[in-house]
Amino acid sequence: AQSVTQLDSHVSVSEGTPVLLRCNYSSSYSPSLFWYVQHPNKGLQLLLKYTSAATLVKGINGFEAEFKKSETSFHLTKPSAHMSDAAEYFCVVSINDYKLSFGAGTTVTVRA
Amino acid sequence: DGGITQSPKYLFRKEGQNVTLSCEQNLNHDAMYWYRQDPGQGLRLIYYSQIVNDFQKGDIAEGYSVSREKKESFPLTVTSAQKNPTAFYLCASSIIPGQASGWANVLTFGAGSRLTVL
Numbered sequence: 001a002q003s004v005t006q007l008d009s010h011v012s013v014s015e016g017t018p019v020l021l022r023c024n025y026s027s028s029y030s031p032s033l034f035w036y037v038q039h040p041n042k043g044l045q046l047l048l049k050y051t052s053a054a055t056l057v058k059g060i061n062g063f064e065a066e067f068k069k070s071e072t073s074f075h076l077t078k079p080s081a082h083m084s085d086a087a088e089y090f091c092v093v094s095i096n097d098y099k100l101s102f103g104a105g106t107t108v109t110v111r112a
Numbered sequence: 113d114g115g116i117t118q119s120p121k122y123l124f125r126k127e128g129q130n131v132t133l134s135c136e137q138n139l140n141h142d143a144m145y146w147y148r149q150d151p152g153q154g155l156r157l158i159y160y161s162q163i164v165n166d167f168q169k170g171d172i173a174e175g176y177s178v179s180r181e182k183k184e185s186f187p188l189t190v191t192s193a194q195k196n197p198t199a200f201y202l203c204a205s206s207i208i209p210g211q212a213s214g215w216a217n218v219l220t221f222g223a224g225s226r227l228t229v230l
Contacts, residue, residue: 041226
């Protein structure tokens with residue numbers, strides 16, 4: 001069964017430093033993978049998606065993720081954190097056309 | 113602007129009462145979804161609908177009901193049979209997964225409804 005594991009429940013960074021959010025996936029075939037962001041009491045917004053094209057995927061707000069099949073990973077990075085990046089981030093894998101499996105989420109705090 | 117509107121944003125319910133959460137979209141999306149979010153658990157699928165007058169149970173459908181009489185609307189009823197209804201509920205929509213979507217079911221989410229049972 002397809003699933004994702006987010007390796008950190010909470011990440012704290014200083015403004016201007018890099019952000020790394022780790023995600024491992026489990027899938028019996030080449031999956032579709034996504035990262036979504038959720039600000040407090042809001043809905044989720046798509047950051048980026050991987051669908052078996054380029055392994056390095058660029059998203060919105062300076063985020064990018066790299067699909068590594070050998071490591072079954074899809075880590076999310078950003079070179080320089082901004083205060084507005086404080087939010088919860090979800091790694092997601094597609095199970096079928098209509099079902100997704102969400103990770104438990106990683107909360108990012110950004111220190112001034 | 114196109115999007116998804118969920119109402120109410122906050123709702124309080126007494127035990128034993130049914131409550132209906134509204135979800136309306138003007139994106140012309142065929143598929144609509146309801147998710148439940150609890151702290152530290154990610155999102156879990158309650159129901160989804162691929163087309164008008166048709167819907168399927170998700171992973172946690174017990175104690176919930178839905179209808180899809182119009183393409184734009186997908187209301188969720190939380191019944192008294194739902195044992196632990198206090199949660200944040202998110203509605204989402206998508207085009208039918210296929211070539212137009214890059215073979216990925218990308219969801220557009222509403223802002224959510226927070227239900228508290230007193």
